[in-house]
Amino acid sequence: MESWRIMPITEEDIDQIIEIENDLFQKPWSRTSCLHELTCEGSYNFGIAFTDPDRPSQFIAYIFFRIIMDEMHLFRIGVAQKWQKKGFATYLFQQSIQIASEKGADTVYLEVRASNTPAISLYHKLGFRLIGKRPRYYPETNEDALVLMKQIDLTFSQSSAQIMPGQS
């Protein structure tokens, strides 16, 4: 029977991740960037995939982040269009925050395009607050980046991590 699960991203999964990237982002990561990220020190990468014994895993969402000292830095999060608005990003985030916390991180930082309303809304819902702006950070559109930060609150992330996508 088909079911989904969260798992570390490996080199064999990169083609599927790139396919989702190309569909979601104005400036998608290249295969080289993705592969580089898999091997960087402090880098953690997870995907959500449907698994079926008779077929290869089908990835529908992914997250790339790094832990640097006591900080978690979000580099990328994406959910394939067909699977958006079902709680997968929230779930991936909360699982990742849990892992980062166990590794000693107490704060999460990220940058987001000022026009990316769905992502800003997601981060707001997860408890991030605006701490700054990087003017014209994205050269292809001259757009500003908003810098958001969240203090890791273990009680919050532990209880929320138990809510599975589709159940909230």
Ligand SMILES: CC(C)(COP(=O)(O)OP(=O)(O)OC[C@H]1O[C@@H](n2cnc3c(N)ncnc32)[C@H](O)[C@@H]1OP(=O)(O)O)[C@@H](O)C(=O)NCCC(=O)NCCS
């Ligand atoms: C941003 C993104 C990761 C959200 O993924 P998702 O799985 O749909 O998010 P969730 O289902 O967990 O939604 C959680 C909250 O995010 C916000 N949100 C998600 N999609 C939204 C949309 N299309 N419009 C407005 N808010 C949205 C809502 O606040 C939502 O809470 P709600 O369901 O109670 O309204 C997804 O839209 C995506 O992949 N976008 C393209 C890639 C991207 O911009 N990544 C972030 C920058 S690195």
